[in-house]
Amino acid sequence: MTWLFVALGILIVLVLYQQLRIYQIHQASRNREGLFQIVTENAADMIALVDVKGRRLYNSPAYKRILGYSPAELSETSAFEQIHPDDRFRVLEAAREARTTGVGQRLEYRIKHKDGSWRVLESMASTIRDGNGQVAKLVIVNRDISERKQAELQLEHHMLHDALTGLPNRRLFLDRLQHRFALAQRDPARYALLLANLDHFKALNQSLGATACDQLLGEIARRIESSLRQEDTLARRESGSPCAEPVLSRLGGDEFTILLDAVGNPSDAMRVAERIQLAVAEPLFSGTREVRMTVSLGIALSTAEHSQPEDLLKDADTAMRRAKGLGGCRCEVFDETMHRQAVGRLRLEADLRAAMARREFRVYYQPVLRLDTQSVVSLEALLRWEHPAKGLVSPYSFLDAAEDTGLLVSIGHWLMLQACRQLLEWDLQNFSGPPLTVAVNLSARQFADPRLAGDLQEALRQTGLEASRLQLEVSDNVAMADLALSQNVMAQLKRLGLGVVLDDFGAGAASLRSLFLLPVDVIKIDRSLVRQLQQDRAVAGMIEGTIALARKMKLQVVAEGIETASLTERFREMGCELGQGYCFSQPLDVPAALQFLLKSQARTTGAGAS
Numbered sequence: 001m002t003w004l005f006v007a008l009g010i011l012i013v014l015v016l017y018q019q020l021r022i023y024q025i026h027q028a029s030r031n032r033e034g035l036f037q038i039v040t041e042n043a044a045d046m047i048a049l050v051d052v053k054g055r056r057l058y059n060s061p062a063y064k065r066i067l068g069y070s071p072a073e074l075s076e077t078s079a080f081e082q083i084h085p086d087d088r089f090r091v092l093e094a095a096r097e098a099r100t101t102g103v104g105q106r107l108e109y110r111i112k113h114k115d116g117s118w119r120v121l122e123s124m125a126s127t128i129r130d131g132n133g134q135v136a137k138l139v140i141v142n143r144d145i146s147e148r149k150q151a152e153l154q155l156e157h158h159m160l161h162d163a164l165t166g167l168p169n170r171r172l173f174l175d176r177l178q179h180r181f182a183l184a185q186r187d188p189a190r191y192a193l194l195l196a197n198l199d200h201f202k203a204l205n206q207s208l209g210a211t212a213c214d215q216l217l218g219e220i221a222r223r224i225e226s227s228l229r230q231e232d233t234l235a236r237r238e239s240g241s242p243c244a245e246p247v248l249s250r251l252g253g254d255e256f257t258i259l260l261d262a263v264g265n266p267s268d269a270m271r272v273a274e275r276i277q278l279a280v281a282e283p284l285f286s287g288t289r290e291v292r293m294t295v296s297l298g299i300a301l302s303t304a305e306h307s308q309p310e311d312l313l314k315d316a317d318t319a320m321r322r323a324k325g326l327g328g329c330r331c332e333v334f335d336e337t338m339h340r341q342a343v344g345r346l347r348l349e350a351d352l353r354a355a356m357a358r359r360e361f362r363v364y365y366q367p368v369l370r371l372d373t374q375s376v377v378s379l380e381a382l383l384r385w386e387h388p389a390k391g392l393v394s395p396y397s398f399l400d401a402a403e404d405t406g407l408l409v410s411i412g413h414w415l416m417l418q419a420c421r422q423l424l425e426w427d428l429q430n431f432s433g434p435p436l437t438v439a440v441n442l443s444a445r446q447f448a449d450p451r452l453a454g455d456l457q458e459a460l461r462q463t464g465l466e467a468s469r470l471q472l473e474v475s476d477n478v479a480m481a482d483l484a485l486s487q488n489v490m491a492q493l494k495r496l497g498l499g500v501v502l503d504d505f506g507a508g509a510a511s512l513r514s515l516f517l518l519p520v521d522v523i524k525i526d527r528s529l530v531r532q533l534q535q536d537r538a539v540a541g542m543i544e545g546t547i548a549l550a551r552k553m554k555l556q557v558v559a560e561g562i563e564t565a566s567l568t569e570r571f572r573e574m575g576c577e578l579g580q581g582y583c584f585s586q587p588l589d590v591p592a593a594l595q596f597l598l599k600s601q602a603r604t605t606g607a608g609a610s
Contacts, residue, residue: 046121046142052099052135066144068114084110084118091123098125099135108145120149162236164214165221173235173257174309180259181309184302191302192269194258195316196224196276199294199328200481201254203448207485212286217254220293223279224256227272233259257313266301266333273297273331289484294329296320301333321345325400328477348401351387356407360386363418364587367596368439368558368580371572376600378437378471380580381419382587383411399443408443413455416440420463420470426594436597439471439501444478448485453492460496467497471522475504479518490519501558506542512549523550527561527581533570544574551575 046066049058059074067082083091087109098104104125110118121142128137162169168176180191198220205213217236225234235257258276263269277295284291298320300312319334326332355361361383368378385393402408419438426436446452460467472493479486479502490500500520507526515523525543532539550557559571562581571579585596 046144048140048142050138050140052137057137067111067119073114082112084112086110094123094125095138098127098138104138108149111142119144119146121145165218165236167221167225167256168233168235170235173233173259176233177259177309177312180261181302181306181312190263192260192263192266193300193302193312193316194260194269194273194276194331195298195300195313195320196256196258196273196295197297197320197324198254198280199296199324200444200448200478201293203444203478203485204291204293204482205254206448206450207482207488208286208289208291216284216286216291216293219284220280221256223282224258224276227275227279228258228260231261232272235259257316263301266299269299269301270331270333273299277329277331291482292480296323296328297331298323299331299333321404324404345401348398349405352398352402352405352407355385355387356410358388360388361411361414362386362392362589363415363422364589365422365438365593366580366587367585367593367600368578369584369600370577371559371568371579372577374584374600374603375434376436376597377434377578378439379423379593380439380441380473381415381422382441383415384587403443403445406445409445409449412440412443412446413459416456416459416470417463420459420465422590423469424463424465426597429594435469437469437471437499439473439499441473441475441503442478444481447474447478447489448482452489453496456493456496456498468499471499471501473501473503473524476502476507476514477504480514483514483517486518494519504560505546512546515549515553515555520555522556522558524558524560524580525576530559530561530567530581533567547575 045060046062047058047060048056048063050056056074059071063069063074064071080088080091090107091109094105094107104127106122106124108120108122111121113119122145123140123142125138125140127135128139130136177193184191201213204216208216221234221236228234236255258272260269260272276297280293280295284293298316298318300315300319302312306312306315315334319332323330323332362385364382364384365379366382367376368380369376383395383399385395385398387393399408402411419440423436423438442452449455456470456472460470474486474490479490493500499522500518501522501524502515502518502520503524504526505523506529523546525546529539529543533543534540547557556578557576558578558580559567559576560580562568562571562579562583564583568579568583588596
């Protein structure tokens with residue numbers, strides 16, 4: 001019996017021990033659940049408990065704060081219904097892998113907020129197994145990284161887009177160009193690259209200031225973009241961006257690159273270029289000031305000869321520079337001739353710098369005469385280059401290069417000093433005629449240079465020439481590029497006592513109305529109109545009206561490019577006082593100009609005596 005009581009006692013102890021273990025396990029479970037609840041309810045991240053079928057078993061309070069849903073609203077929908085359709089497959093695959101392997105993976109996906117917007121979550125899943133070791137539940141920790149992703153997207157956008165216009169920058173544009181170039185290796189379909197450069201923008205920038213011009217650039221960018229198709233790429237290179245490639249480094253803030261996809265022939269690209277020109281030509285406004293802009297475009301079509309994407313950009317740059325060299329406001333298509341010209345242009349720029357150092361520039365003078373007495377009243381100072389190998393070089397072959405390189409400002413200042421000094425030398429060489437004036441042309445850069453008035457005052461001080469004997473000629477294209485700038489600069493010149501000449505009148509944007517707006521003293525009728533005078537009645541009427549209006553406004557009129565005696569007589573009949581051209585004299589070097597002056601004086605004196 002004793003052993004029976006012992007066995008019964010042992011059994012009772014075992015049962016009590018088993019009950020104690022069960023109690024301890026339940027207590028630990030309740031403690032863990034309590035700890036889980038404490039952690040999840042106070043966690044900043046969203047914590048969810050779902051079963052193997054994806055049904056929500058628990059969502060932490062952070063769901064309400066971050067996504068706006070109440071627990072009741074969450075219980076009414078599947079965990080996957082609010083996930084972005086494009087992300088659902090990845091989330092389902094991650095959940096399947098967690099159930100299969102017991103190892104969760106970190107992933108990002110989008111989930112819908114109660115207000116309809118999308119939030120980006122960073123998610124990590126872990127598993128809870130049942131007593132048999134099978135995955136029974138998933139614990140998913142979701143962190144809202146929407147603000148971080150937005151900041152990353154903005155940073156990426158800033159790295160690849162121009163800060164001013166929002167257009168792709170050079171880096172993104174070259175990436176797209178390289179992508180298109182790679183496609184062309186498999187598909188020979190042609191594409192084109194356009195390089196658009198705003199005409200006289202540097203002068204406008206000096207006039208209006210950087211802030212106003214940035215606003216204009218933004219509007220111009222929108223106009224160009226509206227002229228393109230959705231599949232085309234428009235980019236602007238921000239001024240001052242680093243650029244290792246020499247040709248690419250010339251792309252400035254006033255230049256845009258356009259990649260045209262699926263271009264059948266050059267005419268397709270030309271039509272796009274024409275649309276861009278029309279869009280840019282519409283009036284722009286900076287405050288109350290009206291500004292008119294033109295654009296020059298270079299076009300390069302893809303060919304098998306292009307070994308790398310940058311070659312196409314170089315060709316477009318060459319074509320654009322040809323367009324600028326032909327007067328601007330036009331578009332040119334690259335060809336092999338342009339390539340040879342581009343190489344020659346680089347040599348020319350180097351030669352120009354050397355010419356400045358070697359003092360190879362010369363000043364020639366072309367007289368302006370009274371049509372009635374044939375007496376000389378003025379001389380236009382004209383630049384010539386005495387090249388050591390090519391001889392005397394016409395300015396038409398190098399002025400554009402000098403303007404692009406910035407040398408023309410220095411050359412123009414030198415020309416002004418030389419002309420002033422020469423006029424005073426002639427005064428001392430027994431030339432007893434009435435005081436002559438000398439006219440010097442101003443380039444677009446010179447005209448917009450804020451130092452112009454100071455440089456002119458210094459030139460007059462250095463030479464001692466009276467201000468009234470110096471005239472500054474400004475072409476009508478330069479004058480009309482920014483009317484407010486022209487009015488301001490011309491007024492400054494007038495206050496200094498200098499004469500102001502509106503050159504090439506009738507060949508550009510100037511009109512009779514502009515004569516009321518610009519404070520000029522002399523109008524030079526462009527030689528292209530003078531040549532058409534006897535063949536075109538409309539041109540004759542325009543010239544006659546200009547002369548009549550100028551006389552009423554007490555402005556002098558010079559007819560440029562008079563080559564025949566009949567033209568001389570025709571202008572006299574219309575009341576034009578002054579003329580210039582090969583009918584009287586070609587441009588002369590200093591000794592020949594003095595002889596012409598002396599002969600003119602003798603002829604005039606003799607005519608007066610008789």
